[in-house]
Amino acid sequence: MKNALQNHLAQNFPFLIGKKLLLATSGGLDSMVMVDLFRNLSFEIAIAHCNFQLRGLESFGDQNFVQNYAEANDVTLFLTQFDTEAFANDYKLSTQVAARELRYSWFYELLQTENYDYILTAHHADDNLETVLIHLIRGTGLDGLTGIPPKNDKVIRPLLAFSRSEIEQYANDNTIEWREDSSNASDKYLRNKIRHNLAPILKDLNPDFLTSFQKTQTYLQEAKAMVDDASFLVYQEVAKEKGTDVYFDLNQLRKLPNYKSYLYHWFNGFGFSAWEDIYDLVDAQSGKQVFSEEFRLLKNRDFLILSPIPSGDDEDVYFINKNQKEIKIPLKLSFSKESVISLLQNTAIFVDEDKIWYPLVLRRWKEGDVFQPLGMDGKSKKVSKFFKDEKLSLIEKENTWILCSDNQIVWIVGKRQDERFKIKNTTKNILKIQLK
Template sequence: MHQKFKKHIADNFPFLEGKKLLIAISGGLDSVVLTHIFSTLNVAEASLAHCNFQLRGNESDLDEQFVVNLGEKLNLKVYQTTFNTKKYSKENKLSTQIAARELRYNWFQKLVKKHSFDFVLTAHHADDNLETFLINLTRGTGLEGLTGIPAINKNIVRPLLVFSREEIKQFATENNINWREDASNAETKYVRNKIRHEVIPKLKELNPNLLNSFEKTSLFLQESQQIIDDSIEDIKAKVVSKDFSTALEVTKIDIEKIQQLSNPKVYLYQLLKAYNFTEWNDVENLLSAQSGKQVFSKTHRLLKNRDFLLVTEISSFEENQVFYIEENQTKITNPIQLKLEKVSEKVDTKNNVIFVDKDLLKFPLTVRKWQNGDYLYPSGMNGKKKLSKYFKDEKLSLLEKENTWLLCSSDNKIIWVLNKRQDNRFLVTTNTQNIIKITHK
């Protein structure tokens, strides 16, 4: 297996050579074998990362100590952490397995960022791949759920996917490699274990070459998925556009063009799946809904606005948050970027630049979202106008209104509806002595 693995790495993962690698290790057979093999290849700098999920009492602590000892034996640095997995599972309404997965992968990425690792290696193998396929099949899934575990997913690399559990165990036995046995792996109360111990053995009785057959099937499905992905890219170029006119990046989907396709719901799924939407009937219903109707995922919002569906990331800012600019401050970068500078004269302006009379300002200035009751004296017009009326006259969408920022004086008078309209009360005149140029980047 060692020579086969060495050739496998050279042929399929040449980009690992000379890189800084983080190997995820539980102390079990698969991750320990992966660690031993990489420690002898000398193709890259490797460190170990171990999570103690506190799910098996003293056994979890013994796993951790085993990994620490192995790191010392192989002269590999070990990063270790402890999680209260049951608490996290309960607070986030997740199964124990999903909670543990979130915790460990989030931690891996923190280590990558902090210590500049190039890749994280995990020890998933061919049997894991088959189990995942069967789990997804029983739960109901699209084609993607049947294509198996990817060997490379961004900075996560799985070099053992072509090897069976039997091959890995044989390698460990022949090379006198010790590992920790997790007794919970023998229990069948978990879906994966039930499939591992009860379903797959029966399938292997029907087909002793099950893993080889599955590998071929998985490859065919991946190739089919690639055809779909290529087709979706062509469709996306025709029906999807980007809008950067608000503080948020907006993805726009042309409703009329989507409805002309053979199966709008399927195409919407392919176009929107990356945004974590799950209620696909509700998503499809937006096509014929009134403007203003919306659907939410955990991370994004999908809004019907006239002839388009608008996708935006859910903002982390609270609607009532206020940000301050002191008198001698020259810029802010949060929540938006504003630059303030003294100038000697007013020149032609663009939508993202205004000139104001500094002597009319009351500091600290504030940056905030609009509120009911706000009004301004729009430049170029006589009198004042409620901001809600101004938005209506300008035909701003709900999304545009929600992402409009105001620059205000400390007495709450609006100086500028950013990138839209300046207030008359702060305009530069022939009597102005001190001019401030304000630029929104």
């Protein structure tokens, strides 16, 4: 297995050569074999062990075992303990999800603080099979059927090409010691049920089932790569990015015979789950929305708009003092005194500074706001009516800021100046306010 792993690394992970590697080590069979292999292949490694304190004395037995191994073999060890159950309760997570969140957050912290290049985990081919079967049982798309990725950002899984039986054989041949997790014997978790009951049946039906499964995985991964390429090309035709928002042209989208598949592919990574609601947005009334925890999709006339859910306080207020040259938060605005005015545009206004009361106030617009649009001869208009006339989407309204002087609107920033502060023949001091 050592030679096979060496060839596998050379062919698929050549970038690991000469890098500092952090090996996630539980003390179990798979991780201890991984540590032994990478030590014998002369990589620069350290091992990282998490004590999740979920199995009482057994958890501390695993910790002591890994500590003793590191000391005996002069391997750098990083060790931490988590109150996993408390974390799971606080954040309303399952124990397994909580453990994963804690583990990988700590691993990435070690990469940064200790200057390691990659995290290696000991997932193998049987783990991959179990994961795909879990996805299949729960319902999944192409992503779920492709299983555990060999590389995910800084996380590398070098043993995915090897079976559990190969790993066990290597351990026996090289008298490697490990700790057995007693929870692996229980069928409490779905993964264990599959491992103990379903996977053996599949292997009994076809002794080469794992090999066939790995070939199927390769085909599915190649198919997914083609889907990704096609999705990207269609995205370029249909989508337009504006800042943090993405606008999807529904007229273009409807021309696709399978547009629902593209919607799923584009939005799957944003935490959405109400897929039928998303598909219905295409023909829904303008203003309909679908939410995930951090994002939303808005139907606005002939567009679907994907945007982050605003996290800021609507009551945020920013003050601008006299002689201040610029601000950078929440918008980039510059203030300069001019002797003449240039062509008026939405990104810049010229005002009579003698009519300004400082400090100027920059805030979100509110229901009930009224201003006198430039060019309307002093007639007042509700800001909400102005937005409606301008056909602004809900997202554009939420992202609009108002510049005020003594509770009077000077500028709906980037959209319309107020008549009351315009330049006249009698103006002596001209202030230019520009949106960068």
